[in-house]
Amino acid sequence: MYMQKYPCVYMRGGTSKAVIFHEKDLPEDKSLWDNIFLKVMGTPDVKQIDGMGGTVSSTSKIAIVSPSDREDVDVNYTFKQVDIIIPRVDGSANCGNISSAIGPFAIDEGLVEAVEPITVVRVLNTNTNKIIEEHVRVKDKRAMVHGDEVIKGVPGTGSRIDMYFEQPGGAVTGKLFPTGNKKDIFDVPDFGSIEVTVIDCSNPIVFIRARDLKIKGTELVELNNNKEVMEYIERIRCIAAEKCGFVDKWEQARTMSTSVPKVSIVSIPQDYEDMDGNNIKASEMDLCCRAVSVGKLHKAYPMTVAVGTGAAAKIPGTIVNEIACLSKNYSKDIIVLGHSSGTTEVDMKMNGEEVLKGGVTRTARRIMDGYVYVRD
Template structure:
């Protein structure tokens, strides 16, 4: 029995990796896609040994690209998060890091004409129906790879990509604050009441104070071993999914809404040692954050969550604003995370989020065919 094969490109975007497909190379029947994507990644299996997944959420991702028929958009981009231990593919949210690889992919694949020195690629993320504008450095007709840009969580340097998430509020729920409140009190079964902020900006997310979980907020992968705290976080996330209207019962979010909402654990600026054993100083950040993605600590910080964190930091009344305390005209919010400090540039009109800007690097790792078993 022969295996099926599909042309693809394996790319790093920011601090994540994904298998990229042209939509035209996939079956017209989209109901077949999820099964293909799980086989591509080797899911379900904690090792993902029979596929291309890297055993963590940031390396178990899929991107599907196609030309757009909209005049204001160059390409359409659909993101899929492939779970690891359960047979599920979640398309309810976007990945900001993988978004950064869409522009270079589109240029190198001939979907967008290369214009030196910078090609502007306008991307419609179909998960959120939001536009991302990407400014990609170009040389000799291809997206540049080499450069002096450093992003925390990726070794070495690369070519700078400037990304702007346009009008990011209400990506899935249609509201910046899905519950109608800037802060809510959740009564968490087995744990009691806790104050949170639920925000939908580039992606839905819930913010939780580290101290309310009984942790410092500087923890790294050891947090995954704290089963009680991780269960507390997951129950909060599930209740937030219910409040956002993603599930009818909060318990269902464990299997039916695994990627949305995202989780950010926030605390005051503080010193810590990051994933690369570098010392990060409190004065380098406005807020200390840890992200939880598909049940585990994110080893950097999702870019969509960075945009949302920056927006929440600038809106009085959120628990994020309480900690960050930015000046009224402070556009740049510095976020201390597992791999260092990332800056997000948030443009506001009062409490309306105009756009959020971040800087990333990306590159093609391999291209060819991926084989899946029937």
């Protein structure tokens, strides 16, 4: 038996990592892609020992990039979330962190002309048909790597990338509030009723109050060991998937809609110790939040979820707005989220309850390039 090899680049984007392919280097028959991506990541296997995957959702990702023929877009970008335990590749949503790697990739690969000191790259995410504008620092015709920007969840510093998710509302379902409500009551089998907010802004998200789960909201990876609470969260997520129309019956979402909707657990600003042992103060944030992605606590906070959280915080009637407004009045644009790895600022531009754009800052860098080999 022989192995196939495919040119690729391995990059960190924000707090995630992905194997990035030029679309032209993959088979024209896209039905073959998922099988290739599973083998690239080493799925299914909890260790992903025979592939590039890093055993958590944030490091089991694929991106495919190609030039765009649209005048207002430079490159097209398709995101794929590869599951770890089950052989599933999900292309139903976008990843905001990996999005931040697309601008630098496009510049370094010659898909976009490098302009100093800042190159603006307009990226069409094909999963959501939404545009992301990326402002990338450039030097000597290459995307800069070194800089003094710090993002929580990544050691050291890097070159600042300013990202703007344009018109992010209804990214997957076509509606900012897919259920038609700003708050819903879910009847969760074996657990009872719970109030949630479901929003689709950059990605579909279901928001749950920490207190309704009978947790503090400052938990870190120990939350993964609380099987009862994690099962409760998963059932809520699955019901939200049914409400969004991703599955016919909520039980199907465990295998058919594993990466959307995302889950955010929200609480009032609190003191806590983050993943790196830093003391985070309640006074440093507007909202305390934890994300759950593909059944595990996210070790930082997904950027698409950050944009959705910022939007929900700005819209009266959501549980996020109610919790955030316990401490501050949301007339300002910048909202600071306290998450597992520290704090992240989100710059929300609104027109009433219409979300015009959400801005975040990331760093990214190329880790390696070459060929990835997969078994036939």
